[in-house]
Amino acid sequence: MNKLAKMLVLGLVMLMIFSGCSNNSKNSVSNEDNQEVVRFSVTLPASGVDNPNSLVGKEWHKSMEAYMGKKVEIKYNYIPASEYDEKVKLMIASADLTDFFITPLFYDVSQMAGQGQLLELAQYKDLMPNYMNYISKVKNGMKRVTNSDGEMYAFKETSTPRFPEDRGMLIQNTAAYRYDVFKENNIKIPDTLDEFYEAAKKVKELYPDKYPVATKFNSLRSLFSANHIRDEIFWDGEKYVYGVLEKGYKDALQFANKLYSEKLLDPEYTIDTDDTVKRKALNGDNFMWLTQWFTTPAEYTRTADDGKIFAVSLYPDNPDYGKAWQEVVNANTPDLGWGAYAINSKAKNPEELIKFIDYQYSDEMIRLITWGIEGTTYTIGEDGLPTFVDSLKNAKDPWLEGDKYGMRASRNHNPGLQMVSDSRAFVDFAATDYTVFNGKYEEVPIEKSEFLTSLPLHDNDYIPSWLSEPSIQLTGNESQRISEIMNPVKTFVTEEQAKFVAGKNSFDTWQAFIDKVQKMGAIDEALKIYNDAAQRATAN
Known part of the structure; x- marks a missing residue:
């Protein structure tokens, strides 16, 4: 092979080697770049x-x-x-x-x-x-x-x-109180709304520049539960109703207005965040909460670590309606x-x-x-x-x-x-809560409270009607129609509710308010959609 031929062959070999290396290198980069x-x-x-x-x-x-x-x-x-x-x-x-x-x-x-x-x-x-x-x-x-x-x-x-199928009641919202203040001043933890009002007045006498009552989630839900309603469409045990149109809704707002007008209810309850509710609690600005998340008061107690005790209790009753319904969730079967x-x-x-x-x-x-x-x-x-x-x-x-x-x-x-x-982990891990049930004070995780864990799941007056509502299925058109009807109504009701509580709306205009709610949206149509769906569910 002459010199030129050798050079060509050598060049071709080098090119092949270089190309092979280049291809392998390119594939590696590609694989790295395109790694799934x-x-x-x-x-x-x-x-x-x-x-x-x-x-x-x-x-x-x-x-x-x-x-x-x-x-x-x-x-x-x-x-x-x-x-x-x-x-x-x-x-x-x-x-x-x-x-x-x-x-x-x-x-x-x-x-x-x-x-x-x-x-x-x-x-x-x-x-x-x-x-x-x-x-x-x-x-x-x-x-x-x-x-x-x-x-x-x-x-x-x-x-x-968390609990056996037949007993045990898990409540995830509660009323709450500064137990140390109540105990020191011989104030009874309230069982009824009237007792709640009297307790708030006594605390106000002790701390005249404070607002005794506050609430978490900007919510008056405990007052609605005391009157066996919700401020929305809910299952009343027989049919779906709109709670705002029920007598219990007006009664709840009148009670809240009484607290507000006597400077017992914190006027910032509609805008307080979780952080401001906590800050006011620790600073001693509020002493009673219409609604609290069930484990939060104990967190306040541990955070304060200075003798303040924040204890939870059931929502107080309105005897006109019976035992207050509690914020019960199913903790007895997979859900x-x-x-x-x-x-x-x-x-x-x-x-x-x-x-x-x-x-x-x-x-x-x-x-x-x-x-x-x-x-x-x-x-x-x-x-x-x-x-x-x-x-x-x-x-x-x-x-x-x-x-x-x-x-x-x-x-x-x-x-x-x-x-x-x-x-089950929450029960096993549960930190100490401070509870008052049936007038008895205990330092025990709420999930292990003898009072709550011993309650029968059935024949229990605390269980709200909506816990047994039928499993309805709405069509896409039905859901959309309900949204069209209820969304503007909810916005209006929320705004007017705050005005009634603050006294900006007179309860003398209540019927005009109800009339406007009914004219704003086809409430009857929305209820019919829900109740027709309930009939379908029970028929199946």
């Missing part, structure tokens, strides 16, 4: 802690990557809890939604579904075995998660049992919680998201999210069930100690997608 990754964005309420980077949050992310067999990249959009509902409603109105989000509380998604904003989930049933298995254990489960056309537009929060979670119809990877979300309802993930990490935060007892380690249960403030790890059962954390939890 599950990417999506989520909108969640902020809890004031760093859930993704807590110990449990990191373990959840690691476990999800192992399950999906891919890297997982989540873009979190956290919104303060007090602002969440309004801001998400603005996102909905502007169609500026993340791939996955928690809907506003008690939000009717039918209009969003009709506008094509939400992914219809029932078509993916085969991809969500864990969720469907859980729904099968819930009474009327499928009816409660689908509309009358069998369509499903939201996942539901889970609620596993669904309040939260609803939806997928944006524009999400680019719906099947991946479905698979990802469905795994949240698996036993493995429910245990991880709620209990944390075996050997670190919990162990398995002789009964085969998890129980928290002694260093957590015996801590002065178990929730505060639990926050170091970030599992759901601790005070502030809600790792993962905030969808699931094992309610």
Whole structure:
């Protein structure tokens, strides 16, 4: 082979080697660049802690990557809890939604579904075995998660049992009192609204520059419950009615007006946030709460750590209506919680998201999210069930100690997608509450209160009528029509309610107010839709 030929061959070999190396290098880069990754964005309420980077949050992310067999990249959009509902409603109105989000509380998604904003989930049933298995254990489960056309537009929060099937009553909203002040001044913890009023006057005498009474959630719900109504459409035990049109609604507002006019009710009750309610409680600005979240007063007690005792009790009765209905939730059988979670119809990877979300309802993930990490935060007892380690249960403030790890059962954390939890963990982990039931003061976790745990589930006068409402299914058109009717009515009623309480509206104009409510929207039509749906449900 001559010199020129050798040079050509050598050049060709070098070119082949170079090309091969280049191709291999290019493929490696391509594989690196195109490595399969599950990417999506989520909108969640902020809890004031760093859930993704807590110990449990990191373990959840690691476990999800192992399950999906891919890297997982989540873009979190956290919104303060007090602002969440309004801001998400603005996102909905502007169609500026993340791939996955928690809907506003008690939000009717039918209009969003009709506008094509939400992914219809029932078509993916085969991809969500864990969720469907859980729904099968819930009474009327499928009816409660689908509309009358069998369509499903939201996942539901889970609620596993805390108590036996036949006894035990879980209340998640209560009245609350500065027990130390009441005890020191020989003021009785009220059993009735009249006693509540008299107690407020006595506290006012002690602290004339303070407003004795406040409420959480800007809510007068305890007064409505005392009068056996809600300020919305609700099941009264026989049919759906609109509570605003019932006598009990006016009676409740007149009582609130009496508190307001005598400077017993904090005039800022309509705008107070959770933070301002807490600040005023700790500062000694308020002493009685018409409504509180059932574990919050004990948190106040531990935070103050100076002799202040914030105790919970049942909503006071209005004897004209009987025992006050309490804010009871089903803690006796598998059930669904309040939260609803939806997928944006524009999400680019719906099947991946479905698979990802469905795994949240698996036993493995429910245990991880709620209990944390075996050997670190919990162990398995002789009964085969998890129980928290002694260093957590015996801590002065178990929730505060639990926050170091970030599992759901601790005070502030809600790792993962905030969808699931094992309610037994809350009982096992429960910190001390300060309770007054039947006139007896106890320092005991409310879930372990002898009074509450011994109550029969049936033949119980505290149980509200709506806890046994039929599992109705509304068509898309029915839901949309109800929204059209009731949304403007709700806005109007909320505004006028505050005016009646503050004395800006005279109760002499009550009938004019009721007439305007009825003229604003076709209330009878809305009620007919609900009651027709109830007849369909009971017929089936």
